[in-house]
Amino acid sequence: MMEGSVLMYQVATVALLALACSLASAYDPSPLQDFCVAIDKYDSADMNTFLLVFVNGKFCKDPKDVKAEDFFFSRLNVAADTSGRLGSNSTAVFVDQLPGHNTLGISLSRVDYAPYGVNPPHIHPRGIELLIVLEGTLLAGFVTSNQADGENRLFTKVLNAGDIIVFPIGLIHFQLNIGKSNAIALASFNSQNPGVITIANAVFGSEPPINPDVLTKAFQVDKNIIEYLQKQFGK
Template sequence: MEMSFKGITIASMAFAMSLTLFVANAADPNPLQDFCVGVPDPHAAVGDTNNLLRSRAVMVNATLFPALNTLGVAMARIDYEAGGVNPPHLHPRASEMLVVLEGTLYAGFVTSNLQAGGNRLYSKVLNKGDIFVFPQGLIHFQLNIGSTPAVANAAFGSQTPGLVTVANAVFGSTPPILEDVLTKGFQVDEKVIGALRAQFRPSDQPDFHSYI
């Protein structure tokens, strides 16, 4: 009986250990401490919108602001000139709540690969005080459709929400994605892909053909 009991105990422990190998967290882990005192950056400033997009997002996450460490939140300020755009992008680790402080924005997100087929756009024109929520991991954007500058704040449900800018990732990768992947994936010819690469490729990156 003693040997049988030991055998059952060992088997139970082994089973429990095997289960731990398959544990996955869908969100940030629980805080390990109540808070962390951070040192603010006195040089932080409003975003410079003097660029091709005519917008700038300034992210405040645990990396830049250590006081957010373990708290599971982050935020950003986005400035838009008239016609400025925060281009299609996604946050792999957090949903986002956008609050318009000034101006008029057109904002939206796209659901991907629905069970019934297709990809659905949810969009709305936002005015001062309006709120829009972008679900975690979905491509979304904002465009200033007003004639004056616009400002918005965004709150995230993760201390490091992450950022994937679609066009930069696809057309500005190093080394470049194989041309056949892009021409077939986007159903366009090589000239279109070449023109897009020229817009997003870092200035010091060699031409695509030098990689193959």
């Protein structure tokens, strides 16, 4: 009986380790070739017209057609327009902008902030973010998932040029320019396409809209407030 229990414990340990390894590689697994330069479409003449294919990522360009330009992006020195209501804007360098990113598991973006501009609360469902401030002063922070005690803990830090902060994958985070001049930051991700969900836009601006009764109960406010917010974020 004792030997059986030990054996079961060993099997369970191996299973947990295997699960941990599979979860660790669940996002943008390591490539099996030098590169896979992304293309949006695959030539239908090269595949069975009756075969429907879904690809989690991008098709690969024929290696013999790959050029140096596929791995090159030159506009990250140009500031993005920050004249919008939020006072911030980003220049993404994801797989759609840099095809050579495909399967390599990395990407980045430049974020520009007008004075008091905000990069509003959002999440990246498929990537960890590492943010470095190049110019200006930012208040940056993230919120934990629901804790055992029912709380959501907030971590914030004031960042100056040269400072770095990391935002764990899937957690709500934000940045606010608390200076009187423009600010610039670079954000790097461990995914070729980390995705972004801006919380306010998703909750109040979804298409079709979320039933106001759901949001009224969730936010514990008057229904008129919810309907007002949906008009602000609606298309």
